Amino acid sequence: MTVETNVRLLGSAEFGATAVIGDDSSCHLTTASGFSSSAAHMLGGFSKLMSLNHPHLCKYVEFVRSTVLGNAGFVISEHYSRSAVEELKECKKLEVARIISLLQPILSAFTYLHSRYITIGCFSLNSVLLSSQNLVRLAQYGLHCISGSRRDLEYCTYSCWYIPPERFLQADIKNGFICRAGDIWSFGIALLELSIGCLLSEIWSPKQFYSTLIVLIRNKERDGSIFSLLLAEIQQKKPNIHITSNITIMIILEKALCVLPSQRPTAKALLSIISGESNSYSNVNKDYSFYDSKNDEGSLRESVEHMRESLEGEEAKTTRNLPVHEAFFLWKLCGSSIETILINHDIIKANPPVIALPYLVDGDCFMYGNAHIRKYEFTPDIFILPSNNFRNRMKFLNESKFLISFEMEEKTREIYDLSLMVKEKDIEYQGRRMLILRRLLSSFPFKKSLLFCECCHDIPPLYRANLWSALLNIYWDIEKRFIAIDTFSPHSSDRQLLVDIPRCHQYDDLMASSIAHRKLKRLLKTWLLLHENYVYWQGLDSLAAPFLVLNFTRLASAYSCLESFISLYLHDFFLRDNSSVVQEYLAVFFHLLAFMDAALYTHLSAMDFRPELFAIPWFLTCFAHILPLHKLFYVWDVLLLSDSSFPLFVGLAIMEQLRAGLITTHFNDAILLFSDLPDLNMERLVQYSLNYYNTVPASCTFRQFASKHVREEYAMTHYTVAELNEFCCPRISATDVIRLTEHSSLLVVDVRPQYEYSRGAIVGSVNLPPYGEEDTLDTIKTALMNAQSAEHVVVIVDNEHLQRAKKISKLCVVEGYNRVCVLDGGVQKVRSMHDIFCMPA
Structure with missing residues (x-):
């Protein structure tokens, strides 16, 4: 459902890093803050690579923006140290069967990429990697994709001997003609090298090779293949070279090395020549999925010696069986910095900033002068990241923590009490949590209740997208509905979207990319088109941003999460006339503030500083407008496990952190404080929100416009906003009063006249009858103070x-008594409840 059925395991792979340098001179997309960087564009394009899933492609893991080197980034991928070039140099001459076994997975990968409109653009034999199990996987196939046809890259790297004729004739043009037919030419050159047992770089220099190709193309009388002419030139240069005489290979070479791109066959056509399309995905299960029934059957016939070897290698097995993305997440927790490693190994070299200062900077922040000094020197090859620290750390993990039985295991409560920041940096804890939740996601929805229980402890960042989808009850049968919506036709909200989207969370690298802008617009327009009773209110873009970031390659899932989230937590907030909904929400929030902090409520009320002045963006966007995404995630992790009242308690937790600055400020200073919120302690914010949520009676949050996503349905009186504002504290239901009575955690103050009180009252209540025009709390002050100290x-x-x-509740709040509320419906609601209502003694 919410987790991939085929997950690439780490196996014998390492992590490879490729440095890419952005070129902002080609970047023409402007945002609210100026030009969007080419590195941001590459990050947006990288998401497409992460969505690719094919057994003969090395898995792309992450794109890391440089924090030191300006517009640089690092592409992290699965990598193997051995390539087809090494095998060719070792064997000198490959057998036909081995060549075919290499061609089939390569063409299978080509077919997969081309079917998804991805052109490789820089294929060579060095891109063909071999795992320790001799599996063939293609590397460095995504640089052309993430760079926007190379326009975002300052440096274009490719192997000179594999460039097709249509490209090397345009060598001086940076954004030259690159197409899928060019990949077929590069494949043909690689096959030629395998067939002759020699690299072309060992025969010609780049300049000599270009000259030779140009001569061959000019001397050819008609269009077609130059394979035979090129082979003759090779044999003339090196007479001892002989090509593999296999009819299938010769046919493929003849077709692939056609001069005109239009005459070259597709990868799919070449694949059918080799083995037939039906066999293109055979023998690819190993090292690719979590569970293989064939391997399991084989284990039943395993010898004792093999079992002993397996047990001895058990330590390495823990690491090898990790999914690639989990392994890299844990690799980062070992304290490794990709940027530091690459700089220390001279993969990237930068000049000191003091000598790279420009001569002139204009009003648009364009720099003039010293441009050559500001450029970086870098090595374009893949650098294998050191993994000894990671593997040693994994070797000494407590393996018993990774043996999990959901039905029988005893919960280790002590580790759950650690702070959130400590847990996120603990490699053993994160490894175990990811294993637990990965398995529960695989069994969703059958283990739904257990999944929710585990999420209550914390949500691992790596599985946040899948877990949020599960918590919002999202399934994968949503794609057809989403793609059927026409989001290209004009809409009444287009103008406002054009203004808001380029300003939405632009500090985030992904959200700053042009791809994110397009996807966010499509996401919002789809929601508006499918909910015609709602309109676009400012802030809806911020509300959608977290779901887009987490589901960047699964836009239909992002939409479904947004739709479900709004229906559960922001019901009717986006009506054209939403004043009643919003005003009721703010009134209930202000009542809850009086309940938890009477002094602060009184101070704000005295200067007429009401929530309408600061809290509308909070609740309209569930704090997505005021919190950066990395902090918002922590809040929503807990929010999605709670009901629709939880945002009210998050607002209270924010007020608690601002209390010291608010309690003594005047109106203007309070406005300034809320216009520029200080840095909030998120762990404290979440903890206080949960404390409020668990201690405040649920009926105190009652709203008539709330969704059905509440802890309990209460039959409470419906008031207009004007009538609600007459109260200065929340209302409580008779049901919650009974619960509090059972725990002896309340003080009941009956303010009816004494003659009414004597006819029947709540057990243990105190009577405060009217004594004239001026009401006073003197007779119950001791009881109030005792209740205050006991937090009743x-x-x-x-x-x-x-x-x-x-009147009495207002008097209590003004005098600073917390946790004051009014019984909704009055004494009539409890008169029939004989276990708590009787004649007073």
Whole structure:
């Protein structure tokens, strides 16, 4: 459902890093803050590579933006140290069967990439990697894809001997003609090298090879293949070279080395020549999926010696059986910095900034002068990242922690009590958590309740997208509905989207890319088109951004998450006339503030500083407008495990952190404080939100416009916004009063006249009858102070009109008593409940 059924395991692979340098001179997409960097464009394009899943492609893992070298980035991928070039040099002459076994997976990978409109553009034999199990996988196939046809790269790297004629004739043009037919030519050259047992670089220099090709093309009388002419030139240079005489190979070479791109066959056609399309994906299960039934059957016939060897290698098995993306996540937790490693190994060299200063910077921040000094020197080859630290750390992990039985295991509560930041840096903890949640996701929805319980502890960042989808009940049968929506036709919100999207979370590298802008626009327009009763309100873009970032390559899933989230937590917030919904929400929030912090509520009320002045963006976007994404994720991790009232408690937790600055400020200073929020402690914010959520009676958050996503349905009185504003504290239901009575954690203050009180009252209540025009709390002050010190709820009980309850509750709040609320519906709601209502003594 929410986790891939085929997951690439690390196996014998290492992690390879390729440095890419962006070229902003070719970047023409402007944002609200100026030009969007080419590195941001590459990051947006990289998401497409991460979505690729083929057994003969090395898995791309992550694109890391440089923090030191400006517009540089590092592409991280699965890598193997041995390539087809090494095998060719060792064997000198490959057998036909071996050549065919190399060609089939290469063409299979070509077919897969071309079917997804991905051109490799820089294929060579060095790109063909061999694993320790002799599996063939293609590397460095995505640089052309992420660079926008190389326009975003300052340096274009390729192997000179594999460039097709249509490209080397345009060698001086940076964005020259690159097409899928060019990949077929490069494949043909690689096959020619395998067939003759020699690299062309050992025969000609680049200049000599270009000259030879030009002569051959000019001397050819008609269009077609130059294979036979090129072979004759090779044999003339090296008479001892003989080509493999196999009819299939000769046919492929003849077709692939046609001069005109239009005459070259497709990868799919070449694949059918070799083995037939039906066999193109055979023998690819090993080292690719989590579970293979054939391997399991084989283990039943395993010899004792082999079992002993397996047990001795058990330490390495833990690492080898990790999914590639999990392994790299844990590799980073070992304290390794990719950028530092590459700089220390001179993969990238930069001049000191002091000598790279420009002579002039204009108003658009373009720099003039010293441009050559500001450029970086770098090695374009893949650099294998050191993994000894990671593998040693994995070797000494407590293996018993990774033997999991969901039905029988005892929960290790002590480790869950660690702070969130400590848990996110603990390699053993994260490894175990990812294993648990990966398995639970694979069994979703059958283990749904157990998945929710595990998510209550924390959500591993690597599986946040899948887990959020599960928590929002998203399934994968949503693609057809999403792609059927026409988001290209004009819409009434287009103009506002054009303004808002380029400003949405632009500090985030991914959101700053042009691809993210296009996807966010499509996401928002789809939601608007499918919900015609709603309109676009500013902030909807910020609300959609977290789902887009997490599901960047699965836009249909991002949409479904957004749709589900709004229906659960922001019901009717995006109506054209949403004033009643928003105003009720703010009124309930202000009541809850009085419940938890009467002094702060009183201070804000005295200067008429109401939530309308600061809290609308909070609740309209569930804090997506005021919190950066990396902090928002922590809040929503908990929010998705709670009901629709949880954002109210997050707002209270924010007010708690701002309290010291608010309690003594005047109106103008308070406005300034909220316009530029200080840095919030997220761990404290989440913890306080949960504390409020678990201690405040649920009925105190009742809203008539709320969704059905609540802890309990309450039959409470519906008030207009004006009537709600007459209260200065929340209302509580009779059901919650019963619960509090059972735990002896409340003080009931009955404010009816004494003659009504004597006819029946809640057990243990105190009576505060009216004594004249001026009400006072003197007679119950001791009881209130005791309740305050014990953190008990103070429930004000009145008749059904609640007129005096409003006055007494306001008096309690003004005098600084917390946890004050009014019984909704008055004494009539509990009169029939004989276990708590009786004649007072």
